[in-house]
Amino acid sequence: MQITTWHTGLFVFVKGKQPRRTIAYRTDIDGLPIQEQTGYSFSSTHAGNMHACGHDFHMTIALGVLHTLSKHPVDDNVLFVFQPAEEGPGGAQPMLASKEFQSFHVDMIFALHIAPELPVGTVSSKEGLLFANTSELFIDFIGQGGHAAYPHVTKDMVVAASTFVTQMQQIISRKIDPLDSGVISIGKVTSGTVQNIIAEQARLEGTIRTLSPETMQLIKKELEQMMRGFELTYDCSIKVDYGANYYQVYNTKPYVDQFQQAVQKEGITFQTASQAMTGEDFGYFLKEIPGFMFWLGVDSPYGLHHSQLTPKEDALTVGVNAVLAMIHHV
Numbered sequence: 001m002q003i004t005t006w007h008t009g010l011f012v013f014v015k016g017k018q019p020r021r022t023i024a025y026r027t028d029i030d031g032l033p034i035q036e037q038t039g040y041s042f043s044s045t046h047a048g049n050m051h052a053c054g055h056d057f058h059m060t061i062a063l064g065v066l067h068t069l070s071k072h073p074v075d076d077n078v079l080f081v082f083q084p085a086e087e088g089p090g091g092a093q094p095m096l097a098s099k100e101f102q103s104f105h106v107d108m109i110f111a112l113h114i115a116p117e118l119p120v121g122t123v124s125s126k127e128g129l130l131f132a133n134t135s136e137l138f139i140d141f142i143g144q145g146g147h148a149a150y151p152h153v154t155k156d157m158v159v160a161a162s163t164f165v166t167q168m169q170q171i172i173s174r175k176i177d178p179l180d181s182g183v184i185s186i187g188k189v190t191s192g193t194v195q196n197i198i199a200e201q202a203r204l205e206g207t208i209r210t211l212s213p214e215t216m217q218l219i220k221k222e223l224e225q226m227m228r229g230f231e232l233t234y235d236c237s238i239k240v241d242y243g244a245n246y247y248q249v250y251n252t253k254p255y256v257d258q259f260q261q262a263v264q265k266e267g268i269t270f271q272t273a274s275q276a277m278t279g280e281d282f283g284y285f286l287k288e289i290p291g292f293m294f295w296l297g298v299d300s301p302y303g304l305h306h307s308q309l310t311p312k313e314d315a316l317t318v319g320v321n322a323v324l325a326m327i328h329h330v
């Protein structure tokens with residue numbers, strides 16, 4: 001077994017008996033800034049931080065598989081990728097590009113994510129698109145403030161930004177093929193100081209989600225064109241920053257079928273998944289290397305990113321068995 005560190009992440013390489021290729025299994029390892037309220041005796045000891053997305057579960061499964069393979073290696077090499085920063089700003093892309101990762105020459109890669117809404121004993125996946133393309137969206141409007149009674153000598157950014165929020169939805173309804181899909185959501189608006197001063201600046205913070213990289217490019221182009229129009233109309237300056245972007249998770253064809261066959265032999269139920277507008281930076285690995293991702297049922301009454309997320313521990317064995325079955329079958 002060979003261990004290589006990479007920033008706060010780790011690669012563990014288990015040499016095969018007669019390696020023809022290298023199979024990689026990736027686990028994310030990061031947590032979230034949420035105060036844990038599960039009431040567990042083993043709750044996070046770091047105030048305000050917990051594993052509310054199940055990445056501790058993902059890691060435990062990786063260690064379980066590693067434990068078995070370290071005693072009973074298979075023919076092929078197996079690389080365990082412990083990846084930081086999935087929740088942001090995204091560890092997959094730089095880790096994939098690193099000389100450490102590249103030196104392993106991975107032929108196939110796969111990963112799982114816990115699914116609170118699925119029962120224990122069930123896994124779920126689908127061929128093709130599983131997770132959307134995502135982009136953060138930050139738009140700054142810069143105008144000119146002044147007295148609320150003299151709007152004509154100001155450039156009011158509350159009016160400009162609020163009109164923009166409603167008008168941008170027409171990109172979805174009028175610029176995208178109705179059979180395609182996209183989402184633009186603004187989750188935060190900041191502007192102004194007090195009620196009788198016209199706001200000089202405004203900031204919109206949101207996210208864009210699409211089912212293809214092309215539609216993501218189209219939405220960004222249309223947004224920027226609309227911004228140029230608003231600059232003329234409201235005599236202001238508008239700047240955009242797309243922050244962190246995640247590439248779609250697109251599952252490669254033969255592997256999902258192979259996975260289904262492998263887990264069913266183990267008595268695990270396979271369900272065909274639906275595609276979702278959520279993001280996952282594992283997509284960057286799949287952009288370069290064939291493979292797939294699957295959901296693991298953990299039956300928690302509270303969902304991902306919730307302070308009371310409580311995945312059932314029986315699902316750990318199911319996860320280990322599903323991953324091992326794939327490694328043996330592929």
Ligand SMILES: [Zn+2]
Pocket residue numbers: 053087304305
């Ligand atoms: Zn998450």
Ligand SMILES: [Zn+2]
Pocket residue numbers: 053054055086113
């Ligand atoms: Zn997650």
